[in-house]
Amino acid sequence: MNAPVLEVDRLVKHFPAPRGLTVHAVNGVSFTIREGETLGVVGESGSGKSTIGRTVIRLLAPTAGSIRFRGRDITRLSDAACRPLRADMQMVFQDPWSALNPRIRIGDLIAEPLKLHTRLSAAERRDRAEALALRVRLTPELLTRYPAELSGGQLQRVCIARAIATNPKLIVLDEPTSSLDLSVRAGILDLLAELKEETRAAMMFISHDLGTVKLISDRILVLYLGSVVEYAPSDAVFADPAHPYSQALMSAHLPADPRAVVRRHVLEGEIPSPIALPPGCAFASRCPVAVERCRGSRPPLEAVGGDAAHLAACLRIAEGANRIPAEALHP
């Protein structure tokens, strides 16, 4: 097995809210990402996926739990101490238009990490920026332009070039294709797949779009209201999701094929607020197979069917009662 790049143990992140309340964004999340591995982090609003992405690279300070990056504990490092680490952990944001300073030229934006973390001369940085632009399939003449002159797809490529400039060991991608047009997404995903092969970096791919996540991830982490509900290899989750929420989520995905037979479970109600978390399983209020016990205490993450690589947090699995019944599915 490859060496672990990121080890997250019982991560907690809470935000203060007005009137003394607390937003419980992340509530005890644990996972590991190894070299060359891509972890797909899936969830809807309130799942905490973006917060986790930002916390593991220390853009936010964790409330509790631990984060180990390449064996080193970075949980309590100061901002200043984190800065040199940023050469090795980078992030690609969702909206490429707002992620780039509109007043700085593309070439300088791509070269900025080099300027901050290496001792390359200006000429060397220029050459590297050009090489990076070509690597992400941008023509070098775009390097002198400003962000406003490029399209969304091109801008996202710039963001990716910027992110790989210092050969980071960990790249967090927060919904990198969600803001882009459909025809442009495929190109970006292709590029990411190539880079994954080439750089062997560990990647964390955060998205709400199951179709995209499936293409690029090795393992999947399914989140609901800040907790892990399922953590397993990608094939396992898509073929046979164990947790009822995963099942509902998978079934809600609409394939672009009118001939596909879609059997969906449409969840009732809305996602509860992360301010007032219910005591037991967070999903119990909307779960079609929940029982009284589920509202009592939070279910632990356990191996499904004896497979240690496939974990899910549901009391009903051990009883074999975790499948959403066929009557609850409809087209």
Next chain:
Amino acid sequence: MSGAALPAARRGALPWWLRRVVGVSRRSPTLAIGAAILICFAVLAVIAPWIVPHDPVAANPRNVLASPGGAHLMGTDGNGMDVFSRVLAGAGWAFGIAIPAVLVGIAVGVPLGLYTGYKGGWADEIIMRVFDALRVFPSIILALAVVAAAGPSLFNVVLVIGLLDSPVFARVVRAEVLALRNSTFVESAIAAGNPTWRILFVHILPNAIQGAMAQSAVRAAWAVRISATLAFLGVGIQAPTPEWGAMIRQGAEYLVTGQWWVGIFPGIALILMVLGLNMLGDGLQDLLDPRRKAASK
């Protein structure tokens, strides 16, 4: 997105810069008029030494208080100096006070606004309350007191006006910084490993400075007015320097006795310049704001 270029033959006979002038004027007539007024004054200020019919500070006791006309287009004042020449020379003084004062205001106010806006917390609270207190206090009184104590030199006047201006620049920049500090590109800059000073000066400042730029013109108008007021009140620039405020002060004495030209002509010049600066500032704000937002996507 820039428009497609039409073939040169179809663009008409106007050169590109004239077309730009017409385009801007249509978009913001205020800006056009303000800029026109200021350009006139600036040109006059520069060529004044060569076109003044008489030496602005040459006293001529044998020709005091002559009415406008003849050799003296705007008459002469109580010392026999030609009003017209003094009005022209005064333009140079107005710029000479307004520009350094605004620069001082920017040099002090902008870094303060950047820092407090970004950091927030106690520093922000304290500085903003100090600025609030300053604003409540009538600035004229404050300027008066300081200049009276420190002495009526050009340096003191410029410094006081500049310092009094700085809270405005700080406030305007801080407002922009507050909006920008949570934006994604700042987050991206932090994620890339930028130290705070780079975030402030390389990333935030260029995006936060627009508001301050538009304010400059308005603050310059204020600087001209305050300096004139100080001179009028006797604590700023003194005669025989051809500063409009000082001239108006002298002219006020003669208004009651009927020699209106001594004070009215410099007064008109002052009004026009302040108007021009204000219009320029207004027009710049109009032009910079909505167009930027629309053009950026």
Next chain:
Amino acid sequence: MSLLSVEDLHTHFISRDLDNEVRVAKALNGVSFSLDAGRILGLVGETGAGKSLTATSVMGLLRPPAKVVKGRALFEGRDLLAMDADALNAMRGRDIALVVQSPKSSLDPLTRIGDQLIRIHRVHRDATAEQARARAIEMLTAVGIPDPARRMAAWPHELSGGMAQRILIALALMNRPRLLIADEPTTGLDVTVQAQILDLLRDLVRQTGIGAMIITHDLGVVAHYCDEVAVMYAGAIVESGPVGEVFARPAHPYTQNLIGAMPERLKLGHARTIGGPPPNLYALPAGCAYRDRCLRAADVCATPPADMPLTDGHVARCHRIEVAA
């Protein structure tokens, strides 16, 4: 007679830039489609294709510098674009309803939602306060809002995204319109909530027999909920027809690329260069607007392509139609 029939709609944005040059953006270039009662049409396209603009043009909601320069929009035989402002105003909100994007910013923040529902009903239908209130509660129930009587007093900021979207739908249906246009009704909503909203829309259409047009960029939504689809590019409809037919046998290169780019059909490493910069509406090429990005472009594409009928109802606007299997 179809419920809505749009013929050759052209909408331009005319403005002057800082160089005092007149600039014209040709945002809609000959949009034609028709929609029958009881059917759901999906209008698909990427950013800038002109989908939302089509809806606002048809409903007379354009503001300068946008202008309809040519075309007709026949609603039950009457041309909406030729009507005077008062007549059109009377129809909007009553006979034709528009559900817009971003529900939370589309509701009046200073009025309780019950009052907003009542207001729109009384303006158009001459109802008494009690009648309007009863109808409002009826609509809230129909869109699946729990405890509707109490919800009438809620403020817009208290609503979640999904709830706000349901309220917008309720608002749209208060006056029993015959045509409903929903502009990106599920963008920004969670996947599980999207399913609820779309099911609701489909059920309402089936029950009331109204005609609906869903504007979206999500092909999955179109595949599953729409009867007909119209694909837009650079302000024109490049392909249209029954959903099953168009998805199974797409004829226009753009449609083929769009469907090929869907994650289900995508094999990584085989992405052909299908993306590209959006068309510059200020300088559209002569002839087919897709020419610059099209892998099958030929000399003939320099002339404007015409609508080529394929099997019944399936039309594509292209010189080089090659139906893939």
